Amino acid sequence: MAPAKLILDGKEYELPTVVGSEGEVGIDISRFRQKSGSITLDPGYGNTGSCKSDITFIDGEHGVLRYRGYPIEQVAERSSFPEVCYLLINGELPNRQQLDEFSGNLTYHSMLHEDMKKFFEGFPPTAHPMAILSAMVASLSTYYPNSSREELRDLNITRLLAKIITIAAFSYKKSIGQPFIYPRNDLHYTKNFLHMMFAVPAEPYEVSPVVDRALNMLLILHADHEQNCSTSTVRMVGSSEANIYASIAAGICALWGPLHGGANQKVIEMLRLIHDDGGDYKKYVDMAKDKDNGFRLMGFGHRVYKNFDPRARILKKAADDVLAEMKISNPLLDIAKNLEKVALEDEYFVERRLYPNVDFYSGIIYSAIGIPVNMFTVMFALGRLPGWIAHWKEMRDDPKGRINRPRQIYTGQTERSYLPIEER
Ligand code: CMC
Numbered sequence: 001m002a003p004a005k006l007i008l009d010g011k012e013y014e015l016p017t018v019v020g021s022e023g024e025v026g027i028d029i030s031r032f033r034q035k036s037g038s039i040t041l042d043p044g045y046g047n048t049g050s051c052k053s054d055i056t057f058i059d060g061e062h063g064v065l066r067y068r069g070y071p072i073e074q075v076a077e078r079s080s081f082p083e084v085c086y087l088l089i090n091g092e093l094p095n096r097q098q099l100d101e102f103s104g105n106l107t108y109h110s111m112l113h114e115d116m117k118k119f120f121e122g123f124p125p126t127a128h129p130m131a132i133l134s135a136m137v138a139s140l141s142t143y144y145p146n147s148s149r150e151e152l153r154d155l156n157i158t159r160l161l162a163k164i165i166t167i168a169a170f171s172y173k174k175s176i177g178q179p180f181i182y183p184r185n186d187l188h189y190t191k192n193f194l195h196m197m198f199a200v201p202a203e204p205y206e207v208s209p210v211v212d213r214a215l216n217m218l219l220i221l222h223a224d225h226e227q228n229c230s231t232s233t234v235r236m237v238g239s240s241e242a243n244i245y246a247s248i249a250a251g252i253c254a255l256w257g258p259l260h261g262g263a264n265q266k267v268i269e270m271l272r273l274i275h276d277d278g279g280d281y282k283k284y285v286d287m288a289k290d291k292d293n294g295f296r297l298m299g300f301g302h303r304v305y306k307n308f309d310p311r312a313r314i315l316k317k318a319a320d321d322v323l324a325e326m327k328i329s330n331p332l333l334d335i336a337k338n339l340e341k342v343a344l345e346d347e348y349f350v351e352r353r354l355y356p357n358v359d360f361y362s363g364i365i366y367s368a369i370g371i372p373v374n375m376f377t378v379m380f381a382l383g384r385l386p387g388w389i390a391h392w393k394e395m396r397d398d399p400k401g402r403i404n405r406p407r408q409i410y411t412g413q414t415e416r417s418y419l420p421i422e423e424r
Contacts, residue, residue: 001017001019001025002017003015003016003017004016004017004027006032008036008038011036013032013035013036015027015028015029015032016028018052020052022057022059026049033407039407039409041409045227045232046303049227050227050232050235050404051227051235051394051395051398053226053227053391053394054068054091054394055067055068055088055224055226055387055390055391055394056068056088056224056225056226056387057069057226058225058226058304058305060302060304060305060306060307061306061307062307063305063307063308063309063310063313064310065225065310065311067084067087067088067223067224068087068088068091068092070087070093072221072310072311072314073310073314075087075220076217076220076221076314077217079216079220080188080189080190080216080220081189081190081215081216081219081220081223081383082099082102082103082106082188082189083099084219084220084223084386085102085106085161085223085385085386085389086098086099086102088223088224088386088387088389088390089157089386089389089390089393103188103189105158105162106158106161106162106189107162107183107185107187107188107189107192108162108185109158109159109162109163110162110163110165110166110183110192111163111166111182111183112163112166112167112170113143116136116139116143117170117180119135119136119139120132120170120171120174120180123171123174125174125175125177126175127171127174127175128256128374129168129171129172129175129374129375129378130252130253130255130256130262130377130378130381132167132171132174133164133167133168133171133252133378133381134249134250134252134253134256135249136167136171137160137164137167137245137248137249137252138245138246138249139245140159140160140163140245141243141245141246144156144159144245146243146244148396153244153393156243156244156245157244157389157393160244160245160248160385160389161385161386161389164381164382164385165183165189165192165193165196165382166183166196168193168197168375168378168379168381168382169181169193169196169197170196171378172197172372172375173196173197175374178200179200179201180196181195181196181197181199181200181201182196183195183196187207190212190215190216190219191207191212193215193382194207194211194212194215195207197370197371198370208326210322210325210326211326211369211370214318214322214365214368214369215369217314217318218315218362218365218366218379218383219379219382219383220383221311221314221315221358221362221383222311222358222362222379222380222383222384223383223384223386223387224384224386224387224390224391225384225387228260229254229255229257229259229260230251230252230254230255230260230261230384230388231251231384231387231388231391232254233250233251233253233254234247234248234250234251234388234391234392235391235392235395235404236250236404237250237251238392238395238396239395239401239402239403239404240403240404241396244389244392247388247392248385248388248389248392251381251384251388252381255377255380255381255384256377258298261359261377261380261381261384262377263298263299263357263359264299264359264362264363264366264376264377264379264380265363265373265374265376265377266298266299266359267298267299267336267359267360267362267363268332268363268364268367268373268376269298269373270284270297270298270299271332271335271336271339271363272332274335274339275331275332275335279335279338281335281338281339281342282342284297284339285297285339285342285343285346285348285349288300288343288348289346289348297339297343297349297354298359299356299357299359299360299361300343300349300354300355300356300357300360301352301354301355301357302355302357305355305357306353307353307355308355308356309355309356309357309358311357311358312355312356312357312358312360312361315358315360315361315362315365316337316356316360316361318361318365319333319336319361319364319365319368320333322365322368322369323364323368326368326369328368330364330367330368332364332367333361333364336360336361336364340356340360359380362376362379362380363376366379
């Protein structure tokens with residue numbers, strides 16, 4: 001594609017263009033400052049490409065999401081979470097032998113160093129599991145040395161994927177005062193997690209296949225979403241050559257916020273509030289429209305999707321199916337559906353193209369499979385981990401990679417002289 005032309009202060013600059021494999025066009029401004037002395041300004045990075053990436057494609061106008069080219073609908077229906085981890089991190093679907101080896105390693109490395117159990121003792125029982133998760137993930141770097149040697153780097157990636165489910169389950173057990181349940185080598189990834197979460201020493205525990213299937217699907221739907229806030233954080237921190245554990249711990253903190261992964265917890269809290277307040281959807285839709293109110297319809301709206309979020313579509317149907325299969329009825333599902341209907345017919349939401357996002361229905365399924373509300377965002381983190389890892393690896397393998405360091409437009413005081421304290 002021909003270069004773009006930009007006229008600044010009467011002078012014309014040519015800027016190279018970049019075209020992606022799906023036809024997306026970018027204007028490369030990386031040398032613009034050297035030529036013109038000016039920068040581009042884009043608060044919130046709404047229109048800034050921070051990198052080229054081969055991992056995930058999103059077309060927000062048409063509700064398209066693909067992992068390494070595979071449509072999310074196919075992957076969610078036919079794949080398992082370990083298979084998706086392999087796909088995102090390595091670029092291709094594994095064959096049977098590769099998958100068995102990869103899954104086996106995830107089981108084999110799922111134990112935590114015994115000393116790490118002591119860390120859990122230091123947290124108060126009320127600690128939010130996201131705080132524990134990020135602290136424990138960063139702490140893994142004290143046990144496992146950082147290395148740029150490929151086999152050691154891959155081993156650290158495996159350890160991270162394997163141990164995060166044990167950390168998550170232990171943080172839950174700690175919060176309810178039950179003994180930790182150790183991982184078992186005869187269980188695959190998701191079953192192992194459910195076993196560590198819900199088994200108790202005194203009783204046998206069998207993982208329900210419905211629950212296992214639902215969990216696989218939920219994790220797959222969260223597995224990657226290109227340059228979102230937490231993934232960009234992982235890339236940002238990793239660009240300083242910080243180790244993988246530190247980079248992922250930073251991503252977990254970014255995910256925690258209610259505008260990002262923390263929204264799934266907020267959605268259920270909002271649905272409960274509406275339910276307990278008599279189910280008046282209109283009142284809450286009106287509150288969300290009122291700019292002085294500060295209330296937002298949680299689980300609604302997305303920076304990229306302006307038509308529908310394909311993950312929310314899959315989850316809406318899955319919520320019906322899972323609840324029916326488990327013979328559970330949850331009044332919050334009806335509240336959610338009615339709220340969606342009222343909002344989608346409202347001019348405010350139509351005009352701004354605000355639709356349910358991935359967090360709107362996921363909490364109802366998490367609740368059905370027994371996950372407590374304060375663990376919802378942890379579940380998002382478990383799902384997003386392979387995406388973070390894939391992006392960290394892609395960034396580190398890029399021979400042209402540099403430390404991430406945006407510019408700014410300074411709007412503060414111009415130069416002034418220091419005043420002694422008596423004269424202020
Ligand atoms: N309720 C009411 N109004 C909203 C909402 C909402 N949920 N979302 C956006 N708006 C309005 C917003 O006030 C603004 O209105 P106006 O143009 O009059 O100022 C307009 O829609 C555009 O919103 P924005 O905040 O500029 O959009 P953004 O791209 O910066 O933010 C968002 C995207 C997801 C943070 C936002 O839609 C939001 O806060 N949603 C609720 C939280 C949520 O569900 N987050 C999960 C996101 S999906 C999972 C993930 O990737 O983390």
